[in-house]
Structure formats: C-alpha cells, structure tokens
Amino acid sequence: MKLKVCGMRQPDNCQELLQKVQPDWMGIIMYPPSPRYAGAADARHLRLLDAKKVGVFVNEDIGKISQAVEDFGLSTIQLHGKETAEETKRIKSETGLEVFKVFSVAEHIDWLQMEDYLPFSDYFLFDTFTKAHGGSGKSFNWKLLEEYPFDKPFLLSGGIGPLHAAKIKELTASLPQMAGVDINSGFEVSPGLKDVSMIGEFKNEIDTQLKSK
Numbered sequence: 001m002k003l004k005v006c007g008m009r010q011p012d013n014c015q016e017l018l019q020k021v022q023p024d025w026m027g028i029i030m031y032p033p034s035p036r037y038a039g040a041a042d043a044r045h046l047r048l049l050d051a052k053k054v055g056v057f058v059n060e061d062i063g064k065i066s067q068a069v070e071d072f073g074l075s076t077i078q079l080h081g082k083e084t085a086e087e088t089k090r091i092k093s094e095t096g097l098e099v100f101k102v103f104s105v106a107e108h109i110d111w112l113q114m115e116d117y118l119p120f121s122d123y124f125l126f127d128t129f130t131k132a133h134g135g136s137g138k139s140f141n142w143k144l145l146e147e148y149p150f151d152k153p154f155l156l157s158g159g160i161g162p163l164h165a166a167k168i169k170e171l172t173a174s175l176p177q178m179a180g181v182d183i184n185s186g187f188e189v190s191p192g193l194k195d196v197s198m199i200g201e202f203k204n205e206i207d208t209q210l211k212s213k
C-alpha cells in the first residue's frame with residue numbers, strides 16, 4: 001500500500017520522516033493561503049531531499065508550476081483545484097512529470113466528469129470538499145468509492161487518522177484500484193509539523209494488514 005505524507009516543510013522533520021518511514025511521496029503545499037505553505041526559503045532545503053516530492057497546486061499558472069518544479073526538484077504535480085482536463089493535459093505534457101488529479105467529494109461523486117482526465121493523470125486522488133481546498137481533517141463518505149468505475153489507480157485522502165487502518169483494509173480488499181493513502185493533519189503536532197512515530201506505527205499497521213499491495 002502506497003503512502004503519501006502531505007504538508008511537509010521543516011528540515012529536521014522531513015529528514016526524520018525519510019529516515020524512519022520512507023513514504024512513497026512527500027507532499028509540499030504550494031498554495032499560499034495554506035498554513036502548510038512552503039515558500040522560497042523552504043525550497044533551499046527541500047530541493048536537496050532524496051525523495052519523490054509532490055507539489056500541491058490549486059488553480060496555479062503553468063509558469064509558476066514549472067518554476068516550482070525547478071526550485072523544489074519536484075517529481076509529481078498534484079492538481080488540487082478546478083483544473084480542466086485540457087489544463088491537466090498541458091501541465092502533464094509541459095512538465096513530463098507524474099500527475100495526481102484531485103477530486104473533492106461532497107455528497108456524491110460525478111464519475112462521468114473524470115473520464116476526460118484519465119489519459120493525463122497517473123493517479124486520481126479523492127479528498128473531502130472544503131472551501132480551503134485541502135487539509136480539512138474531515139473524511140467524506142468512503143462508501144461512495146464502492147462504485148468506482150475505472151482501472152486508474154487512486155489514493156484515498158481527507159481526514160485520515162491513526163484509527164483508520166482497519167477501515168482502510170476493508171476498503172482496499174474490495175477496491176483493488178485503491179493504490180494507497182494520503183495523510184496530513186491527522187498526524188500533525190502543528191500545521192506542517194508531523195509526528196513521525198505516529199506515522200511509522202500507522203504505516204506498519206497498514207503494511208501488515210495489506211501485505212499484497
């Protein structure tokens with residue numbers, strides 16, 4: 001089971017996470033209003049980290065995305081706003097990087113609107129709808145994913161905490177397209193600072209329960 005730890009920023013915290021947990025991806029928030037926003041000063045140390053780094057963008061200009069790819073040494077672009085399929089296509093082709101397209105879930109999921117994104121997204125990511133776009137700490141109704149109609153792998157996100165390991169196991173057993181989880185505020189000491197021990201325990205738990213992924 002793949003693990004993305006989002007909202008990383010502080011040098012010691014990033015190093016500790018990489019040494020002790022080795023997540024598949026480390027998310028860096030490129031959206032200035034977020035309390036987890038990482039700016040130019042953070043790029044100086046984040047660019048040196050030997051990890052797959054996901055830049056999380058909200059309706060961002062392609063020029064700024066390309067600059068951030070250089071400044072932070074990104075491996076992956078996460079599009080967390082209302083980016084169209086055409087914009088997603090352009091960002092994918094201009095950067096040549098892995099792309100996660102996010103769909104924010106409120107009461108229901110419109111599967112049809114996702115079809116256009118299939119060729120330009122390496123993973124879909126489902127997060128809880130919030131006016132702040134992400135990092136809400138709230139879960140959506142995961143049962144909605146039982147109707148997931150595509151082969152495209154996806155990551156589950158939104159309000160995941162240490163007590164969700166068993167529930168995640170149940171979900172992934174019936175949904176092989178669920179490739180992993182994205183965790184954030186449920187494992188924080190304060191915005192942008194993670195409790196690495198807690199993440200390590202959670203990873204062990206989902207890995208033992210999900211040996212096949």
Ligand SMILES: O=C(O)c1ccccc1NCC(=O)[C@H](O)[C@H](O)COP(=O)(O)O
Nearest residue numbers: 006034133134135136137158159184185
């Ligand atoms: O984390 C943020 O502050 C954030 C702000 C704006 C857009 C996206 C943001 N986070 C992106 C993520 O991938 C988070 O992991 C995801 O929203 C889940 O967060 P949480 O509900 O805190 O687990």
